[in-house]
Amino acid sequence: MTVTRFQPPAPDRTLHPSGDNRFKLLEATMKKHQYRPDALIEVLHRAQELFGYLSTDLLLFIANSLHLPPSRVYGVATFYHFFSLAPKGEHSCVVCLGTACYVRGAAAILAAAEQTLGIKAGHTTPDGRLSLETARCLGACGIAPTVVFDGTVTGHQTPDQVQVWLERLKGEGLKVAG
Amino acid sequence: MDLNELLAIAEHENAMRRSICIRCCTALGCQSAGSLSLKQRLEEAVAEVDRTDIEVMGVGCMGLCGHGPLVRVDPEGTLYERVRAADASSIVAALDGGEATAPKGDPHHPFFTLQKRIVLENSGIIDPERIESYIAAGGYQALYHALHEMTPAEVIDVVTRSGLRGRGGAGYPTGLKWATVAKSHGDRKYVVCNADEGDPGAFMDRSIIESDPHKVLEGMAIAAYAVGADQGYVYVRAEYPLAIQRLQRAIAQARRHGLLGAQIFDSGFTFRIDIRVGAGAFVCGEETALMASIEGRRGQPRPRPPYPAESGLWGRPTLINNVETFANIPPIIRNGAEWFASIGAETSKGTKVFALTGKIRHTGLIEVPMGVTLRQIVEEMGGGVPNGRVKAVQTGGPSGGCIPATLLDTPVDYESLQRVGSIMGSGGMVVMDDATNMVDVARFYVEFCKDESCGKCIPCRAGTAQMLHMLDLIRAGRATAADLDQLEQLCMMVKETSLCGLGQSAPNPVLSTMRYFREEYEALLADRGSAGETMDR
Amino acid sequence: MAARTFTIDGQLISAREGETILQAARDHGIFIPTLCHLDGVSSVGACRLCLVEIEGSRMLRPACVTPVVEEMVVRTDTARLREYRRMIVELLFAERNHVCAVCVANGHCELQDLAVTVGMDHVRFDYTFPYCEVDISHPLFGIDHNRCVLCTRCVRVCDEVEGVHTWDVAGRGTDARVITDMRQPWGESHSCTSCGKCVLACPTGAIFRRGATVGEMERDRNKIAYIVAARDQRW
């Protein structure tokens, strides 16, 4: 016997058929996985890659497409650290807090970063320019302590490196409040 | 693909080799230090001197990550450390009697000479991005051998007799696990490679995949043949983009060469491998949580039994081993059970790869025979602590414990490490010097476990939160001796009642530091009754 | 079905093959405390209150999901188990704001009853006093996260019995919360059928019928098992 799960009516899907090409790309990924529910995490990865973060509407769109209850999709999206339900800053600074980095002074780097950027770890500056994050371990322990500036892993870091990075961004025309 | 074609690829690849090979590490550590532009400069420098007997090869990890980027010139084996792009032409010039501007490393240092490389036999030697390079090193011959000259039962027998135990941490006998899956009934079976290396301070699996991805795939294929599976998954952390990329490339290459997919080596054996990318959850290293995650659900563990070997992915028999375990398989099939069993210690055969990090002179990746002592690893290979003394060695990550310097003569094997209150774990080894406060270390790990607790079972969810709170009270000088006893009882409860390995081992860093460094806790205690003092402010 | 003979707390017991230790114990009037277990829905072995000792096994086993085995020797009431159970209940009381005196479920609460069972006269751990929301956007029901123990009985009953899966768990660890749909207010949930099964299933005062005041939130949990049994027997 096959059971078709009741699907709650979707709220306005105004943003989907709008011709936003990213939805087509997301559809393609779901199609590749034959809309199988077990591809949910792969689909969320792709959605975040395309949209930068997972908005409620985007999650609902995925839930409907994969025939999954909304709460299940929301539950999965909030279980994993990698998924963000809020927009991230244009630039990011990720301080690794793995053991090797910790033993070699990562806490001081994070403290300096928080002071320099004026935000706490896990937050984005009010102007949406910069996000400060932490990572559990990047596996680059051989070059600890490490910081990832805009996706580039850099090793043997010191607390003043965050300031250097910020200055460089400013030099490249970034306007940072405060 | 048949054996002749395989050998022809190897032969062709070997014929292409030039007499001098400049090997440049392109694994994550060295890439972060700029090895990609260095490699390009080396290629340009070789082109500039117009020598056709020299080639530049991007290779996997050479081990000494703390001194990267690393370059080795073979066959003489000259090792250069901390090489900058600007050093490239001088390295090439040195082949003509010039002087290289990059500092030279010592390839005869115990860091290298005390190693025994089985899992890492190709690391830093072959080009991980080219299947031909792996085949030239004898790759996929073990798979051919297994498919055409052995029955599944014989494969399992060899693995069993080799004495190989799971390298993910718990050390469960691999052959026994395989036999259970082989015996289990199901319309389909799965093989899963656990590459969700979540232990902070550990990067063995990342390095193996980045340096020699095909070896893992070959190991998985042999396992699938042995247990009767036709579908495999590699569950790899999202934090490892380079490893994912190399795995994807390797899978595509293997498929193209008929080494994965339908009718491998013209046998009746079919095996496909898909990659599943994790999304940042340490608990997914636990096998039932990992399976939930592969199924697209919250990565929450469930009680065992039933074990995955009987009821795993989608309720079907599933074999789950970690990266290093699979990487051990091709050499075992190639060289035989007796060969493997002759290496290592009595109850722990073979070698173990460790990520040696922390306050130590030489950080990086090493592979040593089981049974060597911690002292050999830390003092001889690692070169000890610069400007200080070893205080403790932490093995096993958040699930392990801190072993004090007085026990450095403990041999590295599953049982010995357990006896001193730690575990083998997946291979993280973090050295701490006498400036390290062990209560802080315990807190670091407990906070990690608390943040990573999935929240399903109460002892782990609420227990780790209380452990963290109590450690903070201790560190703030607001705890009494009675609180310390209570923390210890809480640790025992969480250890014995938690649903999965995360909770069951979360107290280990606290218990082991309490056992060996209790005076550091006691030094922070308040007098009885004065706990209330701080309320006056 | 084959019978299995084994002992619980020294008492010789015979059970059907495939039965869990918990079922067998209850059939014979042996009490094992539970919290996340609910007759009629699947067991998850999460609360760890039903852990028992089994001779020859190093690990403690949850009685709710462990099938009986011939000649197994089970102990449900040792000093160690009693101490651990008390600690688990204390951890729950310390984790959120369980203030029995002002709770709708006062006097009809499984957590409150458990505290009595395990002999908890006070909580040794520090209370954490987290800020938790109360959602009374639904016209008939409300949820007070201060009282939630994350047993997931509401999630399971909604998924397995009502078949809707309005509830799930979001976040993880101590931040975990049961949610409806996209974590919107319950009253705005599109999928909820307002069947009230989650209200029946909730062991504490977390999910309640609106209008109930202190101590008034009584429920008949047997209804869940009744619905399941009734449905199983139909064509």
Next chain:
Amino acid sequence: MNKLRLATVWLGGCSGCHMSFLDLDEWLFELAHHVDLVYSPLADVKEYPDRVDVALVEGAVANEDNLHLIRQVRERTRLLIAFGDCAVTGNVTALRNVLGDPETLLRTIYVEHADIAGQMPLAPGIVPRLLDRVYPVHKVVPVDVYLPGCPPPAQRIRALLEQVLAGGDIYLTGREMIKFG
């Protein structure tokens, strides 16, 4: 016969536990044969006396006066009984802990939620300062016996006091004796 020196103490609570104590009605006469009430909000004694045998402490430790008093009580009392849910758990008194430190709490209630002319309550020397958070008694001083209940029913109080009067170990168990709420 030496009578037991009994005290009852009222910290941060609603006095409901004391009311319940008074609900013992005529049994109080019986009790009076065995104890001297040496300190109580029901009696006009200003200073907590020395050498108290048994103290029933109602309420949580919420302010500086509570803190001062409970320390005196502990120093001068042989058997300290946490009397009722506020003393045992913090209970309703401790609900404010969820809202943060006293400064934030007072601002929220007396300024932000004020209907007109909100201002911070300030009466130095008259209203005792609030502690950073509310504590159950055993988090401040060691407690010997816990009697839960909001309030503990009169019969529960009587059952406890009978055990106290009988001497020997005190052992409370079962729904009648230790149910919260």
